[in-house]
Amino acid sequence: MGSNKAMELAVGVFVLAGIIALVFLAMKVGNLSTASVNEAYHVQARFDNIGQLKTRAPVTIGGVRVGRVSDIKIDENFYALVTMKIDSSYHKIPSDSGATILTAGLLGEQYISLEPGGADESLKEGDELLVTQSALVLEKLISQFLYSKAEETPASK
Amino acid sequence: MESESLVDLDEVVFYRGERAIFNGLSLKIPRAKVTVILGGSGTGKTTLLNLIGGRLRPAAGDVRVDGLSVPALKTRELYTLRKRMGLLFQSGALLTDLSVFENVAFPIREHTRLPETLIRTLVLLKLELVGLRGAHRLMPAELSGGMARRVALARAIALDPMMVMYDEPFTGLDPISKGITVKLIRELNDALGMTSIVVTHDVEEACTIADYVYLVGGGKVIAQGNAAEMLASEGEDVKQFMNGLPDGPVPFHYPAAEYVQDLLDGADR
Amino acid sequence: MSSVLNYIRQLGHWVLGRVERTGRASVFITEVLAGTFTALARFNLVRHQIFSVGVLTLLIITVSGLFVGMVLGLQGYYTLSDFGAESSLGLLVALSLTRELGPVVAALLFAGRAGSALTAEIGLMKATEQLAGMEMMAVNPLTRVIAPRFLAGLISMPLLAAIFTAMGVWGGQIVGVGLIGVDDGIFWSRMQSGVDFYDDVLNGVIKSVVFGFVVTWIAVFEGYDCVPTSEGVSRATTRTVVNASLAVLGLDFVLTSLMFGEI
Numbered sequence: 245m246g247s248n249k250a251m252e253l254a255v256g257v258f259v260l261a262g263i264i265a266l267v268f269l270a271m272k273v274g275n276l277s278t279a280s281v282n283e284a285y286h287v288q289a290r291f292d293n294i295g296q297l298k299t300r301a302p303v304t305i306g307g308v309r310v311g312r313v314s315d316i317k318i319d320e321n322f323y324a325l326v327t328m329k330i331d332s333s334y335h336k337i338p339s340d341s342g343a344t345i346l347t348a349g350l351l352g353e354q355y356i357s358l359e360p361g362g363a364d365e366s367l368k369e370g371d372e373l374l375v376t377q378s379a380l381v382l383e384k385l386i387s388q389f390l391y392s393k394a395e396e397t398p399a400s401k
Numbered sequence: 402m403e404s405e406s407l408v409d410l411d412e413v414v415f416y417r418g419e420r421a422i423f424n425g426l427s428l429k430i431p432r433a434k435v436t437v438i439l440g441g442s443g444t445g446k447t448t449l450l451n452l453i454g455g456r457l458r459p460a461a462g463d464v465r466v467d468g469l470s471v472p473a474l475k476t477r478e479l480y481t482l483r484k485r486m487g488l489l490f491q492s493g494a495l496l497t498d499l500s501v502f503e504n505v506a507f508p509i510r511e512h513t514r515l516p517e518t519l520i521r522t523l524v525l526l527k528l529e530l531v532g533l534r535g536a537h538r539l540m541p542a543e544l545s546g547g548m549a550r551r552v553a554l555a556r557a558i559a560l561d562p563m564m565v566m567y568d569e570p571f572t573g574l575d576p577i578s579k580g581i582t583v584k585l586i587r588e589l590n591d592a593l594g595m596t597s598i599v600v601t602h603d604v605e606e607a608c609t610i611a612d613y614v615y616l617v618g619g620g621k622v623i624a625q626g627n628a629a630e631m632l633a634s635e636g637e638d639v640k641q642f643m644n645g646l647p648d649g650p651v652p653f654h655y656p657a658a659e660y661v662q663d664l665l666d667g668a669d670r
Numbered sequence: 671m672s673s674v675l676n677y678i679r680q681l682g683h684w685v686l687g688r689v690e691r692t693g694r695a696s697v698f699i700t701e702v703l704a705g706t707f708t709a710l711a712r713f714n715l716v717r718h719q720i721f722s723v724g725v726l727t728l729l730i731i732t733v734s735g736l737f738v739g740m741v742l743g744l745q746g747y748y749t750l751s752d753f754g755a756e757s758s759l760g761l762l763v764a765l766s767l768t769r770e771l772g773p774v775v776a777a778l779l780f781a782g783r784a785g786s787a788l789t790a791e792i793g794l795m796k797a798t799e800q801l802a803g804m805e806m807m808a809v810n811p812l813t814r815v816i817a818p819r820f821l822a823g824l825i826s827m828p829l830l831a832a833i834f835t836a837m838g839v840w841g842g843q844i845v846g847v848g849l850i851g852v853d854d855g856i857f858w859s860r861m862q863s864g865v866d867f868y869d870d871v872l873n874g875v876i877k878s879v880v881f882g883f884v885v886t887w888i889a890v891f892e893g894y895d896c897v898p899t900s901e902g903v904s905r906a907t908t909r910t911v912v913n914a915s916l917a918v919l920g921l922d923f924v925l926t927s928l929m930f931g932e933i
Contacts, residue, residue: 258725262829265836483808494803
């Protein structure tokens with residue numbers, strides 16, 4: 245039956261188109277190729293304030309993503325304990341590197357930027373970054389600004 | 402020891418909603434014979450076939466086919482039994498997206514693993530029996546009512562069943578087609594050694610081929626006998642039905658209020 | 671007073687009827703699922719159904735996907751430009767489609783086009799006694815007729831949703847980059863950095879599988895359970911579209927809160 249062959253072809257094309265669409269979504273739209281199905285190791289850092297930082301936020305060095313935030317908790321001393329998953333291919337990060345919480349653009353999400361230190365030792369699984377800088381909280385900035393302004397005025401009298 | 406009757410209905414009671422369609426119906430269908438079940442419309446003749454085929458369960462009583470109690474069968478056993486039964490629906494119930502050939506081949510394909518060449522031979526054989534071998538490429542939509550029923554008959558006997566049930570096979574056919582159907586039912590029954598159950602209200606055709614007749618009404622068997630006995634019967638119900646008398650035990654008038662009163666009531670409004 | 675009681679009684683009767691129907695539908699689906707294994711063995715039946723259910727719905731899915739994506743591109747741009755965030759247009763279009771619009775709208779279109787056709791076809795087979803005829807030929811219609819159609823719906827739905835989403839993203843790109851002038855590189859890179867495969871794309875696929883299951887279930891059940899007259903079939907077809915659409919939207923809420931709610 246000729247129509248049978250045409251029908252088989254149509255079904256095959258349909259299924260193929262569907263699979264191509266799925267692959268397209270996975271690769272070009274999502275970021276499966278860069279998603280870490282690779283090996284990774286965990287490091288931690290404590291902050292006073294994490295601001296708007298969320299899990300899965302990027303961890304970058306010089307703007308290049310090297311990992312993601314995997315967990316955010318409060319420790320016994322009420323500091324914010326952030327666990328980061330770093331891609332294993334970046335295994336030469338100095339152990340005295342610093343972690344800062346920055347904002348991407350004006351309205352963007354917050355992320356962690358690592359500044360490499362100078363130590364010979366590298367970060368390993370379970371290490372903690374001791375040099376940290378918390379997120380800038382807008383209210384604190386404003387009150388700091390007003391305070392410094394208030395300090396200036398008596399001097400001008 | 403084979404029992405004399407292939408199908409045995411024993412004090413069957415069946416309700417549809419609140420109405421008792423059957424209220425103690427008992428009949429026996431003898432083997433290798435054509436048994437006709439006569440009855441007016443709405444007396445539950447199709448229900449009877451559905452009870453025998455296991456699609457419906459009686460509220461009480463038993464339905465036995467070849468010694469097996471149908472309501473007691475498990476699904477798998479029921480399906481095995483159904484392979485030995487053929488049922489010819491009033492409309493033929495052909496599968497509309499398959500050709501005539503494919504329709505007749507359907508039960509063979511579903512239940513056997515016969516090679517294509519053998520299937521082709523079987524299908525053409527069955528179609529030849531009903532006189533439609535030349536139509537095997539047509540689609541059901543292209544067939545007339547009578548032809549569709551003949552194809553359905555060919556399909557019903559595809560697996561050489563032990564019995565075939567015919568649901569109103571003469572209804573709505575022209576005289577020629579009726580004649581063909583009458584011939585087929587009788588000849589197939591005898592040639593293939595089958596048991597045939599014909600459910601109908603066509604007295605004339607029925608009496609031509611019946612070996613035994615049951616007249617059903619009011620939820621029970623009203624009368625039974627061979628064709629000659631039935632036609633000669635003096636019973637009021639039987640006479641009215643067999644002779645097509647417009648008035649008798651089955652009244653002409655639907656129950657209504659008093660005639661004069663009804664007319665007068667209408668005038669007041 | 672008695673009329674009030676009467677209404678309450680009718681309400682109770684209706685509720686019981688609904689419950690009984692749901693029970694029937696559940697028994698039905700378990701029997702169909704049991705029959706899918708046999709149906710898989712006769713894959714040409716399933717393939718035939720994938721054609722009538724999936725391939726024939728392709729046209730409306732592709733065109734609708736394209737238009738939805740284009741509208742998203744347009745509307746998204748106007749809204750985002752208020753915040754100076756035009757560069758996120760690609761991300762907006764992609765997220766809306768993969769998480770919600772793709773699976774949901776594709777399911778609604780599927781229910782309307784393929785679902786109603788399934789119901790009508792099966793209902794007609796019931797009304798012309800073809801299903802009963804099959805039963806009497808000792809062929810289980812649930813295995814022979816219903817199961818292949820159910821499988822076809824289950825397989826086709828995620829594929830159609832993916833195609834819808836892909837067409838939508840393309841449509842958004844046509845409008846955003848082609849018409850409005852958002853930079854092509856930014857459009858894609860912002861999208862890729864923001865859309866997560868597991869959270870967004872995969873969740874969308876899971877949704878479309880669930881929708882495929884439910885919509886096809888409703889469609890075949892309504893056909894199988896309908897009153898075997900022409901009026902009955904037409905009412906069943908309407909019921910399929912209405913019930914399937916409501917089910918998709920309701921399930922979407924449940925699934926979204928499970929998947930995307932703040933854990």
